[in-house]
Amino acid sequence: MTELRKKTSDSRQSFSGKNVKLKEISQLLEASIIVSPENIDDINIESACSADLMSDVLYYHSPNSLLITGLTQPHVIRTAEIAGIKAILFVLNKKPDSRTIELAQQQNIPLLSTQLCMYTAAGILYEAGVRSLRDY
Numbered sequence: 001m002t003e004l005r006k007k008t009s010d011s012r013q014s015f016s017g018k019n020v021k022l023k024e025i026s027q028l029l030e031a032s033i034i035v036s037p038e039n040i041d042d043i044n045i046e047s048a049c050s051a052d053l054m055s056d057v058l059y060y061h062s063p064n065s066l067l068i069t070g071l072t073q074p075h076v077i078r079t080a081e082i083a084g085i086k087a088i089l090f091v092l093n094k095k096p097d098s099r100t101i102e103l104a105q106q107q108n109i110p111l112l113s114t115q116l117c118m119y120t121a122a123g124i125l126y127e128a129g130v131r132s133l134r135d136y
Helices: 004-016 024-030 054-060 074-083 098-107 116-126
Strands: 032-035 047-050 065-069 085-089 111-113
Touching: 024 085, 024 111, 024 116, 032 098, 047 054, 047 116, 054 074, 065 074, 065 116, 074 085, 074 098, 098 111
Parallel strands: 047 065, 065 085, 085 111
Antiparallel strands: 032 111
């Protein structure tokens, strides 16, 4: 094992992420809130998944996680519902259509949008203590 791999492996084993409030995430990422359930102040995010392939989300999902994606179609809400995703963040200032918003409201899934790209948004969240699903 190379020295870099050893350090990465050791740090993953010794570090656990922290819960971050969804409101704090929206502030960190300067995200607008598109769908805001009544309990948005109480929603804790434990981990995040960045993906545009919903099959990856279904494979790597974890409850209490945030989905970071560039897809805005209704199937993203359906995938989040099946996977137990707590909230969805759209990147590159993308906004969902009315059908997607309505479905998110029905399922009580918060929707946010940031002008940041997926890579930058994920990096900011990682620095704030939100870990990847793969780190657990």
